[in-house]
Amino acid sequence: MNAHLLLSLPIIWPLLGVALCCMLWSRPRAQRITSLVVSAGLLLSSLALLAATWDGTVLATQFGGWAAPFGISFVGDMLSAAMVVITGLMAVAVGIYGLAGDAEAREAAFYHPLYQGLLLGVTGAFLTGDIFNLYVWFEVMLISSFGLLALGGTREQLDAGVKYVTLNLVATTLFLICVAFLYGLTGSLNMADLARILPTIDNQGLVTTIAVLFLVAFGSKAAVFPLFFWLPASYHTASAPIVAIFAALLTKVGVYAILRSFTLIFDLSLGFTAPVIGIVAALTMVTGVLGAAAHFDVRKILSFHIISQIGYMLLGIAVATPLAIGGAILYVIHHIIVKANLFLLAGVINRAGGSFELKEVGGLYKTLPWLGVLFLVPALSLAGLPPLSGFWSKFVVVKASLDAGHALLAATALAVGVLTLYSMLKIWNEAFWKAAPAASTAATERWLADTGTRRAMLTPIIILAAITMTIGVVAEPFIAFSLRAGEQLLDKSAYVEAVLGPGPQRSAEWQP
């Protein structure tokens, strides 16, 4: 397959999904089949993209036949391809999970088109090579997530929606203003072109200022300290499959944008950006894990853990050695799988135990021992226990920061790991270990009687747990891939050359 097809297919599948699901508006069953088929198509075409970029080639294509700095470029390197594969995997896993339980109520409220719209925005953001186009994909993702969050229309969801919508709109508008500033400074919007123009700008102080503004805009998307308040205010109100896909993908798009812009467009060695990211990373880890310790609702605990885990990814970006960037990439991959799985399990705890509130659940290990094992795999992986995927990603990030002499950051990361273990054991003790309240026992009986729901909900959980185990036991290829992807990010020449072609050239005449 040629580069154009490889890069546009991951966009075309979800776009097709949105269109078809809208047309099949009155037929929920047909929408389900369409949604699943399209998600599988997304996974397959993203795997083809990964295979084509595996050896380190950077694929690039220009839409509309306009040559590089003028048209919209789509670029696939190892990082983008890996992110798109994970998106496809999540699309299928959460898609299967979404068939269970109260699926009819969601489907009546436009669930499938919005779900595909979210995937469209996320894959677009991972593949685009144009900063204004990135803004457009952010908005596609955002409007779908608005709809999904408020899908049920309950009081709780409307309240959460108000906060989520306001804070996210402010963040994306700030992103748009940053894009305008960058355009005013350079006269270009193409990321590869920007990478070439920005070092030639005389006023580097202005470049650093814009870089930090971008950090604020992307940081609020990624839910870093102190910009995370929209996340714990809203995530726990959405229904289980929706919050799982949110937890897997939305904040990670912000992390991806930071990773991409601070390796390709801006230089991390410039000014004081790297120390700022380091401090923010430490505070994000600590506040997130402390917030989780204070709560007794499974979804709220897990929401705060998203924030704390984002800190580890930022830690890798702040240290900025090839090992650290590779570690951050491995962390993103590990985290998406584990976090989505934990939210899927939270949905199962609610169904089999009768509540999300830990004080009202209990005794699940006695009646459903295998569910306990399935919970322990992602929970212990999140805390970073060997031999699971979390151990290796934490190991690489911590080793990189120790190698670079950031002992304090490494110590924070390890301490937060212990506190994460505390939170996970809290869920374990309350939901699985202690004696079951009467209401919880009744819910467990209903769960055991409903084979269809059980099958739909447990299949994706088993698949994701198996992937977590695989990354943990056969870690070598995954670590090697992440390290190569990190090296590719830090050496931007391949990316720039793939988009703009070899040789020095200036895009357009621009008088600063």
Added chain:
Amino acid sequence: MEPVFALAFGVLVAASTYLIMSRNVLRIVLGLLVLGNAANLSIFLAGRMGTRTPPLVPEGATTLVGGANPLPQALILTAIVISFALIAFTVILFESAHRRFGTLDTEALRDAEPKPGPKPAPAAAAAPVAGDVPAAETVR
């Protein structure tokens, strides 16, 4: 001309910041609208404002000589369409929240993150508390 527009951009951002920080959701929507317009103005400014000649290629010629920068106009058009859709959704969302909660005060919207302590009865929380939301009522 550019300093005047730059100043206008600053004023718009300041006004929207003030509005968004208000406790009244109606003012927050207005603030978001103003912020969107400020962003559009910043794109327009970033594209330079030298000439008023429309960027049209004359008949017979193949390249554009002179004329205003067409790119910011395309970007702003995209941004206007997007922000229109988002603001429309926001207004609908805020209005349904207003109908459900009976108040425009953000401090009263606490269903997703209730204050610690015993849960208040749902009926009591739904009714607007008299005297608690004067700002919200006067703006309407």
